Amino acid sequence: MDATDPTDAGPQPAKQDSLAAPVAQRCGLVAIVGKPNVGKSTLLNALVGQKISITSRKAQTTRHRITGIRTVGPTQFVFVDTPGFQTRHATALNRSLNKTVMGAVGDVDLVLFVVEAGHFTPGDAKVLSLLKPGIPALLVANKLDQVHRRGEIAPWLRDMQQRHDFAEFVPMSAKNPKDVQRLFAICEKYLPEQPWWYGEDELTDRSEKFLAGETVREKLFRFTGEELPYTSTVVVEKFEEEPSPQHGRMVRIAATIVVERDSHKAMVIGDKGERLKRIGTEARQELEKLMGAKVFLEIWVKVRTGWADDEARVRSFGYE
Numbered sequence: 605m606d607a608t609d610p611t612d613a614g615p616q617p618a619k620q621d622s623l624a625a626p627v628a629q630r631c632g633l634v635a636i637v638g639k640p641n642v643g644k645s646t647l648l649n650a651l652v653g654q655k656i657s658i659t660s661r662k663a664q665t666t667r668h669r670i671t672g673i674r675t676v677g678p679t680q681f682v683f684v685d686t687p688g689f690q691t692r693h694a695t696a697l698n699r700s701l702n703k704t705v706m707g708a709v710g711d712v713d714l715v716l717f718v719v720e721a722g723h724f725t726p727g728d729a730k731v732l733s734l735l736k737p738g739i740p741a742l743l744v745a746n747k748l749d750q751v752h753r754r755g756e757i758a759p760w761l762r763d764m765q766q767r768h769d770f771a772e773f774v775p776m777s778a779k780n781p782k783d784v785q786r787l788f789a790i791c792e793k794y795l796p797e798q799p800w801w802y803g804e805d806e807l808t809d810r811s812e813k814f815l816a817g818e819t820v821r822e823k824l825f826r827f828t829g830e831e832l833p834y835t836s837t838v839v840v841e842k843f844e845e846e847p848s849p850q851h852g853r854m855v856r857i858a859a860t861i862v863v864e865r866d867s868h869k870a871m872v873i874g875d876k877g878e879r880l881k882r883i884g885t886e887a888r889q890e891l892e893k894l895m896g897a898k899v900f901l902e903i904w905v906k907v908r909t910g911w912a913d914d915e916a917r918v919r920s921f922g923y924e
């Protein structure tokens with residue numbers, strides 16, 4: 605996969621040659637945490653330089669612990685994206701999500717605690733309470749572009765300083781490449797000197813099968829807007845490579861969208877199947893680009909009432 609670099613990196617450190625003093629490699633885990641919708645996935649994608657975590661306007665679209673890898677100069681950042689900490693409902697699905705967050709913040713070198721600049725809600729406080737002492741945390745005050753009175757940021761930062769012993773404050777916008785570049789430079793010194801874990805060009809340790817499911821899920825949420833409950837999910841039933849003299853690489857994928865009610869199924873399928881067709885077309889086009897292959901994508905819609913309340917079923921759909 606070729607990564608285009610949206611971060612406008614500017615000059616990179618020169619490659620080491622045999623005459624130059626060796627620069628020690630750094631490598632470490634960076635967790636991105638925050639309540640739903642603060643921009644964690646947008647930030648991760650900007651940091652990794654390729655879209656690997658799905659984003660949408662709907663809260664709770666990120667359910668898996670996704671790693672993104674980015675090597676900049678001598679430093680390899682291994683990012684861990686986590687689900688928004690969900691406090692409103694206590695279904696088995698949410699218990700599983702919360703466990704993922706706990707796992708993610710306990711064992712990392714650096715935490716990026718993401719909030720919307722100028723805001724701090726009880727939802728943010730809940731996530732903040734999960735941060736472990738001893739692990740440096742940066743306050744990423746995201747969506748700075750939406751703050752129109754910049755003068756209010758300084759008193760807000762002072763208030764944030766009272767709430768947690770943040771190592772640094774980074775007011776920024778995940779949508780601004782220069783800010784994202786600056787964030788790399790800030791994070792670098794928190795990662796230990798040790799050899800890289802992955803190749804220089806690797807972006808994720810997730811399989812293409814996983815990315816296929818995520819892509820369908822993103823289109824599903826994008827085209828159903830706020831109507832479809834976030835308990836709907838996507839299961840990839842088949843992912844098969846086939847040799848094709850005509851297309852080079854060819855992949856056959858069958859995915860099932862699992863919804864809770866018949867009415868949700870009708871919503872996903874849409875008038876004369878229009879919506880499901882659109883979901884399938886857009887997902888297929890994106891996957892073809894991502895995988896550099898001809899993709900045949902089949903999507904089914906199934907109703908499984910109450911699946912989000914059933915621990916065994918949540919596990920069978922791939923949540924820990």
Ligand SMILES: Nc1nc2c(ncn2[C@@H]2O[C@H](COP(=O)(O)OP(=O)(O)OP(=O)(O)O)[C@@H](O)[C@H]2O)c(=O)[nH]1
Binds near residue numbers: 688
């Ligand atoms: N204006 C502005 N919008 C942003 C910025 N960063 C993210 N957004 C938008 O905020 C919304 C939520 O972003 P996501 O990246 O999906 O948020 P998330 O925290 O991963 O959300 P969950 O998956 O629900 O946990 C999207 O509509 C983004 O486009 C930013 O810096 N500025």
